[in-house]
Amino acid sequence: xxxxxxxxxxxxxxxxxxxxxxxxxxxxxxxxxxxxxxxxxxxxxxxxxxxxxxxxxxxxxxxxxxxxxxxxxxxxxxxxxxxxxxxxxxxxxxxxxxxxxxxxxxxxxxxxxxxxxxxxxxxxxxxxxxxxxxxxxxxxxxxxxxxxxxxxxxxxxxxxxxxxxxxxxxxxxxxxxxxxxxxxxxxxxxxxxxxxxxxxxxxxxxxxxxxxxxxxxxxxxxxxxxxxxxxxxxxxxxxxxxxxxxxxxxxxxxxxxxxxxxxxxxxxxxxxxxxxxxxxxxxxxxxxxxxxxxxxxxxxxxxxxxxxx
Numbered sequence: 324x325x326x327x328x329x330x331x332x333x334x335x336x337x338x339x340x341x342x343x344x345x346x347x348x349x350x351x352x353x354x355x356x357x358x359x360x361x362x363x364x365x366x367x368x369x370x371x372x373x374x375x376x377x378x379x380x381x382x383x384x385x386x387x388x389x390x391x392x393x394x395x396x397x398x399x400x401x402x403x404x405x406x407x408x409x410x411x412x413x414x415x416x417x418x419x420x421x422x423x424x425x426x427x428x429x430x431x432x433x434x435x436x437x438x439x440x441x442x443x444x445x446x447x448x449x450x451x452x453x454x455x456x457x458x459x460x461x462x463x464x465x466x467x468x469x470x471x472x473x474x475x476x477x478x479x480x481x482x483x484x485x486x487x488x489x490x491x492x493x494x495x496x497x498x499x500x501x502x503x504x505x506x507x508x509x510x511x512x513x514x515x516x517x518x519x520x521x522x523x524x525x526x527x528x529x530x531x532x533x534x535x536x537x538x539x540x541x542x543x544x545x546x547x548x549x550x551x552x553x554x555x556x557x558x559x560x561x562x563x564x565x566x567x568x569x570x571x572x573x574x575x576x577x578x579x580x581x582x583x584x585x586x587x588x589x590x591x592x593x594x595x596x597x598x599x600x601x602x603x604x605x606x607x608x609x610x611x612x613x614x615x616x617x618x619x620x621x622x623x624x625x626x627x628x629x630x631x632x
Contacts, residue, residue: 363414377438391421410426446475451491508525
């Protein structure tokens with residue numbers, strides 16, 4: 324009888340691990356929907372799509388700013404289990420202050436194709452495809468290109484810079500960055516379930532389920548190993564002291580490994596990636612000043628609307 328019970332427990336555990344692993348690595352257990360345009364009615368929004376190097380179609384929005392004669396552009400990338408509608412407030416801020424914006428759904432999110440969420444390298448290939456797409460547009464200056472990433476999106480930016488092996492951005496903003504994706508899962512689950520149960524159930528499910536779907540090949544993303552490669556691109560790191568997803572040790576290790584030039588803003592009351600909502604005025608001042616400095620201020624741009632080089 325004991326063997327029957329143990330066998331049923333193992334079968335149930337593997338079944339649950341399989342479902343959880345699929346959800347974490349592909350995000351298609353539940354049906355996804357196309358992100359709404361709520362909040363963008365007053366803006367010039369174009370639906371766009373492009374193909375990644377592993378043949379996935381990524382879908383997003385391109386928004387033009389009328390106050391942007393130099394065609395400076397920022398790619399805004401959402402976090403895990405989110406989509407481009409989650410960054411609408413940031414899109415509004417940037418477009419209203421003279422930046423074109425490309426915001427797209429990462430693989431396995433929103434309206435983009437389902438693909439392996441690798442917490443780093445896969446998302447980097449999507450971002451490199453986005454840059455390639457922007458290079459075909461006459462209303463974008465790829466020499467005035469910046470990137471703003473949140474959580475999962477920030478990790479993808481780090482990997483993309485490392486894969487490119489050349490400067491691809493003039494400025495980078497990372498909010499909610501982590502050293503390793505394992506840190507995030509462990510921290511979230513142990514906070515909710517307690518240390519012992521979090522390890523025994525949550526982390527094991529993540530690891531076992533992920534290995535099942537990738538035939539044992541899954542490896543957690545480790546942006547910390549590539550942090551030094553961001554230099555010489557100017558970097559801004561934003562972190563909330565009350566981050567409920569990334570532990571201090573993980574964030575601090577990444578910050579320490581990133582080289583100059585860098586600006587680190589650790590705000591007192593914010594959580595994982597809500598600096599703009601928590602400190603709107605300070606966020607505007609810090610972020611817009613940083614982007615103006617490195618992408619070129621509006622009053623220093625050409626006024627004929629021609630593409631700059």
